[in-house]
Amino acid sequence: MAAAGSTPVKSAGPVPFKDVDDGSVPEHTPKEELSDLVAGLPxxxxxxxxxxxxxxLPAHLVPGAVVFQRRFTPRPDDVILASPAKCGTTWLKALAFAVAARTQYPPAGAEHPLRRLNPHDCVPFIEEVFARGVEAKLDLLPSPRLMNTHLPYTLLPEAVTSGGGCGRVVYICRDLKDMVVSMWHFFGPTRNLSFDEVFQGVCEGTMPVGPVWDHVLGYWRASVARPDRVLFLKYEDLLRDPGSNVRRLAEFMGQPFSAAEEAAGAVASVVDLCCFRTMKGLEANKTGTVGSFIGFPRGSYFRKGVAGDWASHMTPEMAARLDGIVRDKFRGTGLNFT
Incomplete structure (x- = not known):
């Protein structure tokens, strides 16, 4: 990893995935190939x-997860952004893209891709790419490639997780009480789910990519065992001190900010470009949908951008129940959200 204060690594990438993805799909997709496997799962x-x-896992993404496991060929400088759903994925995508692309796209520039595209259009959701059967388009991306997944650490390809694995993984999570609230606002209307149903599903470990505590602990333990390959971030820490965490992210990705960049305010420019206020105000994030299988309104990814909103939705008994589950599951691991 490059030393802090050195000149940032210059590269051809990244470029927005939408700029290389024309939306076409091959004649045959993994859905047909793996239909029997999916049908046989609980x-x-x-x-x-x-x-x-x-x-x-969401049923429509199981084929993509399986093919990703089996066929993905990582590059040494790949960066995989991982998270449970509704835990800061959109913000992390924006920050990572702005950091990695800052040489060719200055964050204060009017032509920055994040000013015309949603962060999900810039950084591909890898299970969806493989489920569509268009993984060959990943080969069109210059290095370093940025990709996103909601898969747990144990479901990542061995080429990524093994001792000599390629690439780096950046994980973000948040207080699970706030995750429940965000999940309900995001998925509830389209799936006709009540708040109680979402809460119960999380507590039972049956919501998508659950049990969420196992999801979080998988990446936490990997970050402890392989700190040079897995970076563990908390949404609340990003809110409290975005600048320090952007520097930490850049250092981990092998693209630390130089002294000249620091003096020029590059870190602040990245933070400002990717902040909730800026992202929510862009026309690119107000209209249209994101997603090839289920189209979610772009505006739905920018609801509040705060921590602690759970207090407006949960009873004290609900909060105590979820906190108790998390405390029991995380006991002895060194991880907490207090």
Whole structure:
């Protein structure tokens, strides 16, 4: 990893995935190839999830997860951004893209891709790419490639997680009480889920990519064992001190800010470009949808951008129940959200 204060690594990439993805799909996709496997997996209560290798995955993404596991060929400088759903994924995508692309796209510039595209258009959701059968388009991306996944650490390809694995992984999570609230606002309207149903699903470990505590602990333990390859971030820490965490992210990605960049205010420019106020105000994030299988309104990714909103939705008993589950699951690991 480059030393702090050195000249940032210059590269051809990244470029927005949308700029290389024309939306076309091949004649045959993994859905047909793996239909028997998916059909044989235990089904979730509402039918939209399947239990695959101890985790509940959205049924339509299981084929993509399987093919990603089996066929993904990483590059040494790949960066995979990982998270449970509704835990700061959009913000992390924006920050990582702005950091990695700052040489060719100055963050204060009017032509920056994040001013015309949603962060999800810039950094591809890798299970969806493989589920569509268009993974060859990943080869069109110059290095370093940025990709995103909601898969647990144990479901990542061995070429990424092994001792000599390629690439780096950046993980973000948040207080699970706030995750529940964000999940409900995001998924509730399209899936006709009440707040109580989302809360119960998280507590039971049956919501998508759950059990979420196992998801979080998988990446936490990997970050402890391989700190040079797995960076563990908390949404609340990013809110409290975005500048320090952007520097930490850049250093981990091998692209630290130089002294000249620091003096010129580059860190502040990245933070300002990617902050909730800026992102929510851009026309690119107000209209249209994101997602090839289920289209979510771009504006739905920018609701509040705060911590602690759970207090407006949960009873004290609900909060105590979830806190108790998390405390029991995390006991002895060194991880907490207090």
């Amino acid at each position: 089904c979730g209560r509402r039918g939209g999830t399947r239990l695959y290798q101890r985790f509940w």
